[in-house]
Amino acid sequence: MTGVHQPEKRTASCQCGAVTLELTGKPIAAATCYCHSCQQAGQAFGALPGAPGVLDNDGGTAFVLARKDRVVWLSGSEQLGEHRLTPDAPTRRFVSRCCNSPICLEFTKGHWLSVYSGRIAEPDRPRVEMRTMVSDRREGVELPDDVPNYATHSGKFMWRLLTAWVAMGFRAPPIEATKGFQR
Secondary structure, three states: OOOOOOOOEEEEEOOOOOOEEEEEOOOOEEEEEOOHHHHHHHHHHHOOOOOOOOEOOOOOEEEEEEEHHHEEEEEOHHHEEEEOOOOOOOEEEEEEOOOOOEEEEEEOOOOEEEEEHHHEOHHHOOOOOEEEOHHHOOOOOOOOOOOOEOOOOOHHHHHHHHHHHHHOOOOOOOHHHOOOOOO
């Protein structure tokens, strides 16, 4: 049908292709995070055999934030291992056990999933719109001013999360409730 709008769709996958997920709709945001936790996790992931890196040269971690109700696991969710920086951390990162690819980060009480941008094919990957938590960046790192650089989570960033949550009816489903997820 001519004139019918098709929703945006992106596929993210591990480097061997065993784990795939589909993101539908406009992302909440495309951001690079410089917080200490993302840097620590990125260093740990970079030490895994054959793992693709998630840290940019400047120490940032690029993510595409998607509503959990718009995430569908197409294959391989049973291949996911969970990584937490501490046993009681409110965030957990998922890494494919097949090829050690970091896939995404979930704030367990949140309504969004932060997918590592590098897991999305370059032509489909949204451009970074902002940098967050730049006050935590490594000493000596100078950032360009091509996008806003926020010292913490900005009002704009928080507003986007809030409007997505409102659109979801204030629900925050666990990732295990998303279609196709198996453990």
